[in-house]
Amino acid sequence: MNIPFIKYSKMWLFISGVAAVISVIFLIMWGLKPGIDFTGGSLMELRFAENRPVADEIKAVFVKSGLEVSTQNSGEKILIVRTSFLDENKHQEILTNLKEVTTGDITEISFETVGPTISQQLKQRAWMAIVLVSLGIIIYIAYAFRKVSRPVASWKYGLLAVIALIHDLLIVIGVFALLGHFYGIEVNTPFVVALLTVLGYSVNDTIVVYDRIRENLLRRREDDFGVLVNAGLNQTLWRSVNTSFTTLLTLFALYFFGGSTIHSFVLALLIGIASGAYSSIFIASPLLVVVEKWQRK
Numbered sequence: 001m002n003i004p005f006i007k008y009s010k011m012w013l014f015i016s017g018v019a020a021v022i023s024v025i026f027l028i029m030w031g032l033k034p035g036i037d038f039t040g041g042s043l044m045e046l047r048f049a050e051n052r053p054v055a056d057e058i059k060a061v062f063v064k065s066g067l068e069v070s071t072q073n074s075g076e077k078i079l080i081v082r083t084s085f086l087d088e089n090k091h092q093e094i095l096t097n098l099k100e101v102t103t104g105d106i107t108e109i110s111f112e113t114v115g116p117t118i119s120q121q122l123k124q125r126a127w128m129a130i131v132l133v134s135l136g137i138i139i140y141i142a143y144a145f146r147k148v149s150r151p152v153a154s155w156k157y158g159l160l161a162v163i164a165l166i167h168d169l170l171i172v173i174g175v176f177a178l179l180g181h182f183y184g185i186e187v188n189t190p191f192v193v194a195l196l197t198v199l200g201y202s203v204n205d206t207i208v209v210y211d212r213i214r215e216n217l218l219r220r221r222e223d224d225f226g227v228l229v230n231a232g233l234n235q236t237l238w239r240s241v242n243t244s245f246t247t248l249l250t251l252f253a254l255y256f257f258g259g260s261t262i263h264s265f266v267l268a269l270l271i272g273i274a275s276g277a278y279s280s281i282f283i284a285s286p287l288l289v290v291v292e293k294w295q296r297k
Contacts, residue, residue: 023174033180202276
């Protein structure tokens, strides 16, 4: 069976372009909801021996002390509290006040504080990591494909792979901008780790397809470039589908049966890897044919 991927490449690229534009619109309209790692502040995880009190009762304790606060339920008796910066004296004062307004014992499972200076450094390093990874991908692919610099220059393989990666990142970021606006989902350091993981996974899938195209170019130089690319896609299709499917199965298991603390991280991986599987087949390779046609014109 020979699926005509390249024949409908304009449709695939149009769909991808629309999805990317919508993600950018979401990002501009709402932006991402930064978590404590990027804003600075304190995070407390509390377990209540009896029924968990109403969130407004907990918030009132922090507001009374002049603090901004947000809460998130976790399980039946655990509450995650994010608040502005707490020094140790204020931290102990808050714990004392919480015990006065609740029945039963309160156990503090964890307490962490991130200063504004550290949060700004984390933000800068996150962007730097993404940029450096993208540059590294272009350089590596340009070197690996140096023997097939015709009809498309080897460095363009790397550039087009990065364009496909940007699409994947935009989809993940757009979804989290939507979730942050409507459901209060925050992005922290694990979100950046998920983005970098998506970069690595997606480019791996793309390189497998590109490598088969390279082999076809070396063996069948006389054929039309679009035919060679389509052949490479068909030859690697089931490998890409099987690899992505088994990875997504594992991630679904983690999402539904793992702890609530990793939900956002796993969700970012789910969206990114599914998008990466799509972009490797329907964006990165069709763009090669588009560039080759532009060069001929």
